[in-house]
Amino acid sequence: MEQRLSISEITPLTTEWTCKVQPVDKFRPRDSRDQRVHFQTIIVQDVNEEQVCVILYGDDIRRCDNLFELFETYLISTAKVRNPQPYSLHVGQFEWIVDRFTIMESIPKNNEKETPLPPPSRLSTISFVDVAQQPSGVEFDLLAVVANCGPTQYTADQSKRFQEAIVMDKMKKPLFFTIWEDLASNEGAELLRQVRQLQEYPIILAKRIVTRLATRYNSTILINPLYVQATELRKWINENKQMLIEYTVKSSTESASSLNLVAVDDEILTVSAIATQTSTAATFYVEGEISLPEHFQRFYLLGCSECNHVVRSKIKREIQCINCRLPRMLIPKCHFEVEITDETDTTTATVSEGLGERILSMTAEQIYDITTVKNELLPVAHINQLLADKLFRIQLQRSSSRTPDKNAGSLVLLSYTEKPTMFLPEESTSVSGAKRIREDESILVTDAKATKKRKSEPSTLPKPQ
Numbered sequence: 001m002e003q004r005l006s007i008s009e010i011t012p013l014t015t016e017w018t019c020k021v022q023p024v025d026k027f028r029p030r031d032s033r034d035q036r037v038h039f040q041t042i043i044v045q046d047v048n049e050e051q052v053c054v055i056l057y058g059d060d061i062r063r064c065d066n067l068f069e070l071f072e073t074y075l076i077s078t079a080k081v082r083n084p085q086p087y088s089l090h091v092g093q094f095e096w097i098v099d100r101f102t103i104m105e106s107i108p109k110n111n112e113k114e115t116p117l118p119p120p121s122r123l124s125t126i127s128f129v130d131v132a133q134q135p136s137g138v139e140f141d142l143l144a145v146v147a148n149c150g151p152t153q154y155t156a157d158q159s160k161r162f163q164e165a166i167v168m169d170k171m172k173k174p175l176f177f178t179i180w181e182d183l184a185s186n187e188g189a190e191l192l193r194q195v196r197q198l199q200e201y202p203i204i205l206a207k208r209i210v211t212r213l214a215t216r217y218n219s220t221i222l223i224n225p226l227y228v229q230a231t232e233l234r235k236w237i238n239e240n241k242q243m244l245i246e247y248t249v250k251s252s253t254e255s256a257s258s259l260n261l262v263a264v265d266d267e268i269l270t271v272s273a274i275a276t277q278t279s280t281a282a283t284f285y286v287e288g289e290i291s292l293p294e295h296f297q298r299f300y301l302l303g304c305s306e307c308n309h310v311v312r313s314k315i316k317r318e319i320q321c322i323n324c325r326l327p328r329m330l331i332p333k334c335h336f337e338v339e340i341t342d343e344t345d346t347t348t349a350t351v352s353e354g355l356g357e358r359i360l361s362m363t364a365e366q367i368y369d370i371t372t373v374k375n376e377l378l379p380v381a382h383i384n385q386l387l388a389d390k391l392f393r394i395q396l397q398r399s400s401s402r403t404p405d406k407n408a409g410s411l412v413l414l415s416y417t418e419k420p421t422m423f424l425p426e427e428s429t430s431v432s433g434a435k436r437i438r439e440d441e442s443i444l445v446t447d448a449k450a451t452k453k454r455k456s457e458p459s460t461l462p463k464p465q
């Protein structure tokens with residue numbers, strides 16, 4: 001006589017049992033480390049949400065390939081029950097081998113005699129705020145919205161594939177998530193397609209990942225899993241779709257291959273609304289065109305070679321620096337004005353030092369040499385040409401100090417990125433493709449003082465060239 005049992009009631013000694021389960025996690029078939037065994041692991045749970053690992057071997061994997069669909073309901077009878085092997089995932093007290101002698105029955109959604117199991121709710125996820133507190137190496141689960149996804153990349157030695165994504169929770173806290181190897185080629189590619197091509201925001205349940213949010217050998221990623229908690233998150237996505245679309249654009253801007261982990265609440269002001277932004281502490285963004293003004297500029301200031309003190313004089317010489325209280329040489333520091341224009345107004349901001357030198361492709365010494373030693377106009381027509389007809393997202397801040405010709409509170413340009421017009425359709429960026437895009441399209445120029453922080457891994461890995 002068959003008896004309906006729950007997972008915890010079934011032991012290696014139980015005979016003639018049947019258990020109603022639904023798969024809640026599934027690995028792709030893989031080989032054992034010594035390549036001798038081909039197997040697949042599936043985690044199923046019963047009506048009490050007790051869980052057990054089901055393992056398929058060899059030919060049984062193909063025989064069961066239309067069974068064990070995630071969140072579908074099945075009746076399993078008399079699988080082989082054994083103690084978990086040392087290399088197994090330890091999910092329940094035992095593990096089940098489903099082979100050709102096991103009886104399996106699929107329960108369709110609208111079955112009247114046998115009701116399917118309800119959507120699962122048992123999760124051991126942690127919240128985003130607790131991610132940083134996880135001890136390294138400890139595995140945990142995360143339920144998150146994928147706000148952006150980059151193409152497949154390779155480590156410097158080309159041995160490993162990975163993909164970067166930005167995940168987010170309801171608190172709008174974005175975090176980097178690194179997807180490695182097989183998961184990058186499969187789930188990662190699907191996430192890229194959904195986010196970049198369809199502008200859909202998939203929910204992922206990333207299981208058994210580790211701090212710094214990265215997958216490892218035993219991780220899985222479920223896309224839009226049918227959990228009760230995911231339904232709530234889907235509601236939040238629908239209410240915040242516009243913010244997510246803007247976030248995808250904003251976090252994509254730096255280059256084709258890497259993502260930019262920016263905060264969600266960077267407010268974009270119109271140029272005419274900049275006047276309302278009076279704090280010198282905050283940075284803010286406008287979107288507009290950048291050009292060099294027509295009036296004459298020297299493109300440099302002279303300042304102390306050792307500190308930040310600048311002077312009004314334009315001729316290099318030794319001075320007594322009022323900061324250092326020591327004799328110092330004046331050296332040129334790149335410094336000039338740009339105009340920022342959107343459909344509401346035009347305003348002026350200063351650009352200085354490294355950022356300015358990069359815009360002009362010239363060092364401050366070269367600028368001094370042309371404009372003051374040779375007494376010529378700085379050739380800037382080609383700079384205006386480069387900037388023309390492009391839309392930039394520009395990070396500004398009100399200056400907290402005076403300069404020789406500006407009061408405190410004037411605008412300083414901290415960084416700018418060209419706004420991409422459309423997403424990349426490619427799944428992965430070929431080397432030549434990546435180069436082309438880096439040269440022609442979105443180039444981030446940023447001042448060392450800008451507030452943007454880049455994450456250190458795996459971007460620290462040299463990119464393939």
Ligand SMILES: [Zn+2]
Pocket residue numbers: 304305306307308309321322323324325328
């Ligand atoms: Zn000084």
